[in-house]
Amino acid sequence: MFRTTLFALTACLLQFASTATAQEKFSSITGPLDVTPVAKSEPIQVPFITWGGDAATFYANGGLDTKPDSIYGKAGLKLKLTPGDDFVQQVKDYMGGKSPFLRGTMRMLGQASEVIGKDPRTKPVILLQLSWSAGDHIVSREGLKTLNDLKKDGKKAKIACQQGGPHVGLLYDALAAAQLTNQDVEIVFVDDLTGPNGAAEKFRTDPSIDACCVITPDMIGLTGGVDSAGTGAEGTVKGAHVLVSTQNMSRSIADVYAVRHDWYEANRDKAEKFVAGYLQAAVQVKKLRDDFEKSQRLSPEYRNLLTQCQTIFGEEVLPTLEVDAHGLLLDCNFVSLPGQIAFFEQSGNLSGYNSKMTAALDLATKWGYATSRRGFDPSGFDYRKIAKLANIEYVEPSRIVQAEGVMEFPDDDFDDDTIVSFTISFEPNQTDFSVDRYGAEFDRALQSASTFGGAAVVIRGHSDPTKTLVQLLKAGIEKGIIRRTGQQGSYKYFLNTQNGSNELDLGQTPALVKLIKTGAFEGAADSPLQTMQAALNLSHARAEQVKQAIVNYAEKKGVNVNLSQLQPVGAGIADPVVSKPSSMAEAKQNMRVEFRIVKVNPETLTESDFDF
């Protein structure tokens, strides 16, 4: 729900211009920074931000200052948790040795990468992934149905987004899913994440804005809910709806803790205890949260935690415990121990550390935050040791989740739930889909499945209807419903009715449709309905073949894949691009397999051992 990371201060300091083209480098915002060694005194200053994932840090620490009987206290750590919503200030404290820690998202670290990575002492070591966000959204107006529509018929959509915050990464991923860049849209940067200077208010007051990146409360304010569309009443914007949400694009925003390289080298044991303590706390916090979600009974322990969050973040941010504070935690997908292993160690994880670092540096350099690429280091922890320290079971994540497709789509109507789509074509009578020809599309499908961990990847096969239409005419002739005259190349067709014979024209369409619907063309050797069914079966078989080719490709490349996300579907001849092809070139337009990223209830996906 709330990612009220009040980057307002950052934004004020940044004084970003209001368009994407006038991007300021991060080093210009911070000004020159000297590197100072980290103070050896305790407590160690650790920043936190306004996010559900940080509730586990409070829980592990027993509050802002380490309590002796807390998880961190018992581990011998002495920490002081300090507000870090001003990320620029965080960077200054980090460089100046006030705190060895940075708390942000991978993309935020990417934006600061040139500043923090220039000196080897401050090169970030990523210690921990706290969570994936499920509480950030792009809301759009009525005309935009999918991410593909952000650039449609040459028109660039105007998107309001807070500068320098977590939504820059959200927008980057959403554009990338549709194979667009910041050059394909017009980004209107705003100062704040929320409030009067936030993206939601800009969207509400400026009709030229087509979409905005918002947190959950603002999304509800604009649309009425994640599955609703605004009516114009009670502050909602008529037609406003969620274009994409991190509930579905569930592996976009990775919240992390990083530490300075020099501090890490000198304090590896403390770093391990910090991570182990967090993971131990996260298990317990998740259980408290999920128990309340099921029972709706607030246990004393969970009440204490929510009250603590409310006290730390402020009552203006979290007015109520059961709705706002609990909602803050619901918006956060905690990353468990298997998730840490999956993130940091699995090379085939397309949403893992390497992928996210590459994407963060891409964003930094392409969007003008940095001119050089300066990466981070992973911690290289021994996770068996971490599991022992955390007193939790060591479980390795799966690389391939074996499962059936997430759901059936009996009505074939995904339009309302499609987030983004792309298509591959095939040749007539093609039965195999080789990596040589379709490798790029397979990569895109696998990347989509990974980034959109809370969505289904519907692989939808289509058939060309030519054969079926030919069968319709043949059956009609065979049964005496239709008469044909003329020679090859200049045939004429007549509908035999009680009033004689009339050449087929549009006026007879209702009569022809009625005949089809009453089975008049069936019962002969040529059966249009059987040909239609055969085309449906074949389109499904092709979708299955494509799915299998992707799975084989993933296995060969060592790429993680959750098979419960992949859903092959046959559309048959129901949705042709060209209804009556007049040439093979037109028929080929119908011979296609569509990939659609479709919203589903993330709980229907099998992710127990794949929780990253």
Next chain:
Amino acid sequence: MHRLLLAAILTAGSLIQASAALAADNLNVVVILDNSGSMQEGMNSGGPRIAAAKTALQKVLDQTPDSAKVGVYLLNPGRKGNWLIPLGPVDKSAINDAVSSLRADGGTPLGKSMKSAADALLKLREEQRYGDYKLLIVSDGEATDANLVERYLPEIQARGLLVDVIGVDMAREHSLATRTSTYRNASDPASLEQAISAVVLGESGADASDAGESDFELLASFPSEMAAESLNALTTLANDPVGTSGRNSYSANPRPAPPVANSPHFPNNSAPVGNQPGGRNGGGGFSFGKMLFLMVFIVIVLRVISFIAKRR
């Protein structure tokens, strides 16, 4: 050029083969088995028809692929009702018990049975969506409820179910022969097994290959909007039970159905068949429904005449 053509033919051939295999794998078929009294009669060559049917069923069901779903529906209920083998994956361990219990006794209520079997297939198609869906009628005579056959057959076909017929040892073609997808006549046990096997194990529903160049010429003068509407009509198949019609049956009847003939149940084709529903011998003729309708009609006519007479 020749090479290209050959390659195209080979590719198309392999695709059709592949789709045929796919169809066999995804076949959903209900065998409507005539177990009327006449099936006790001997075949031209071999023992009783029912014995040949049993043997053929046992062999064919034993060979069905695991992915196929097959049911056997009896015209006359057996010990466990009409479903000798319920529609679903074939439990091969239970085939022998089920089939050996089969007895031939009763009439030929084919129309009623077609509806029950079709409804089961439609329910399955509602769940599965993909695959081929067939009714295979194995019968040695005409229906005793021909009116229901007339009513239900077009509705079944309008829903896209394929209807195949095997005439068992019939001297004349079954009246459904020209109105269904395929018709085979089996006059001996071997040909009966072959015919059942061909439908249940070895055929795809249709050629599912992609278009060839000549197809575009055939369609050239077919208006595009009409084609689009036709596709809409073809792709909105109803799965509601037969008789409740989402799709009303076609009544224009451009080709009148052949008259229902009495089934010749004897090798010499001489003896007419009794047509009492529930009697030992199945056969065609005047159905109970028609009789009832006629009686009601006569009563109404008499009443009208007496009313007119009274007024005078």
